[in-house]
Amino acid sequence: MLKIFNTLTSKKEIFKSIQKNKINLYVCGVTVYDFCHIGHGRTFVVFDIVVRYLRLIGFQVKYVRNITDIDDKIIQKSITKNTNVYDLTNLMIKEMHQDLSLLGISPPDSEPRITDYINNIIQIIIKLINNRHAYLNQNGDVIFSVDSYPHYGNLSGQSLKFLKSGSRIPINYTKKNPLDFILWKITDEKEYSWDSPWGKGRPGWHIECTAINNVFFQDYVDIHGGGSDLLFPHHENERAQSQCLNNKSKINFWMHTGVVISENQKMSKSLNNVYFLKDILKDYDAEIICYFFLSTHYRHPIHYSRIHVDQAAISLKYLYSSLNNTYPISNEDEGMNFELEFYNAMNDDFNTPKVFSIFLQIAKKINFFKKKDMLKTNKFSFRLKKLANYLGFLSKQPEDFLKNRPILNTSLEKKIEYLIKKRHIARKLKLWKEADEIRSKLISLDILLEDLDDGTTTWRKK
Numbered sequence: 001m002l003k004i005f006n007t008l009t010s011k012k013e014i015f016k017s018i019q020k021n022k023i024n025l026y027v028c029g030v031t032v033y034d035f036c037h038i039g040h041g042r043t044f045v046v047f048d049i050v051v052r053y054l055r056l057i058g059f060q061v062k063y064v065r066n067i068t069d070i071d072d073k074i075i076q077k078s079i080t081k082n083t084n085v086y087d088l089t090n091l092m093i094k095e096m097h098q099d100l101s102l103l104g105i106s107p108p109d110s111e112p113r114i115t116d117y118i119n120n121i122i123q124i125i126i127k128l129i130n131n132r133h134a135y136l137n138q139n140g141d142v143i144f145s146v147d148s149y150p151h152y153g154n155l156s157g158q159s160l161k162f163l164k165s166g167s168r169i170p171i172n173y174t175k176k177n178p179l180d181f182i183l184w185k186i187t188d189e190k191e192y193s194w195d196s197p198w199g200k201g202r203p204g205w206h207i208e209c210t211a212i213n214n215v216f217f218q219d220y221v222d223i224h225g226g227g228s229d230l231l232f233p234h235h236e237n238e239r240a241q242s243q244c245l246n247n248k249s250k251i252n253f254w255m256h257t258g259v260v261i262s263e264n265q266k267m268s269k270s271l272n273n274v275y276f277l278k279d280i281l282k283d284y285d286a287e288i289i290c291y292f293f294l295s296t297h298y299r300h301p302i303h304y305s306r307i308h309v310d311q312a313a314i315s316l317k318y319l320y321s322s323l324n325n326t327y328p329i330s331n332e333d334e335g336m337n338f339e340l341e342f343y344n345a346m347n348d349d350f351n352t353p354k355v356f357s358i359f360l361q362i363a364k365k366i367n368f369f370k371k372k373d374m375l376k377t378n379k380f381s382f383r384l385k386k387l388a389n390y391l392g393f394l395s396k397q398p399e400d401f402l403k404n405r406p407i408l409n410t411s412l413e414k415k416i417e418y419l420i421k422k423r424h425i426a427r428k429l430k431l432w433k434e435a436d437e438i439r440s441k442l443i444s445l446d447i448l449l450e451d452l453d454d455g456t457t458t459w460r461k462k
Contacts, residue, residue, distance in 0.1 A: 028226035032092035142184035156232035219249035318460030322363035328382035335383030
């Protein structure tokens, strides 16, 4: 029985789709003014796993992820780069697709660009004005009235009274309430504006997702996902708009991925601690990056550093080393308990860290039986590959993955390999005390060794 943590209720709930066996899933996409960073990568890897698993257990999933291709940041970046907005966004979309493809992320069923849905946005804003949920300010912008929606703040758990004081939201005297936000922004930039009943302008950011959900899902969404940095104000505002547009609008589950911590601070361009996927993928195999993202539960903050990615690489290398020189045999006996544990973990709010611990347990079985029973070895190898393949892992040939040296030029791996080689020589010369001291040193580094019958030694992170 699948349970998902619902941000709206702040608890795990038994998942039930609105329509039997069908799921509408929406994830907020990228504002394409720059390259994708690891925060984007983590969120999209997580929801790729969610989609894979939902389809595995029998759901028909309609997955939509939008692209914001007009925005103040985009316009400002195009000015800085002295390029056309559309040239900039097309380039960034191409780069995004390349990064996500390298990560093995399947494309969504639909990936609408906001500029293709301006008319839909205008019609929605007209309805919100007619229903007295929006007004024109003194600049001619269309503004959403937060006071018109009594449940504002419920999603993010914000205190409306506290927010209204202006301590969190800068006072803006063109708004009736400092929390009110723009639906349509009047602008004199002819090239990047559209005709509307209120004059030439472009949509505000929050109205975009409401429009896409209205067009693609008719306001019925089973799962709405995104990074936790979007929870307030973006998702709070989106929910308010959607409910005011159609009071029967339903978003069953809100899922949010945790923030990325970089250099002991939340990743932010203003702090200059942002890492782009394209740069990281030059140094690491993409499967290692995905393993790193999923080694921490999706709701928790994840700490990015080369050391942590190296640790993910060590674990993944151990799994591939375990499969090396095996010949997986389909079976209905060995490892069925691990299969049950796999489904239990995934049904518990997509607990991928638990799943990875199951993979490591199976790998340990494989390495144990390699010494005595190749039939059982191959049966457990089948179980490991089958379960890992469900989530997009261990699909390469082990020898191909291992020969490509999944950890590149890191002092950690060099040190480990040096100590293992030194220990191997000590054992060959029967210097047992020295060999034991080296093993102890590796254990202090959280490295576990396994001496195989063929004289080689494999290692993995504890």
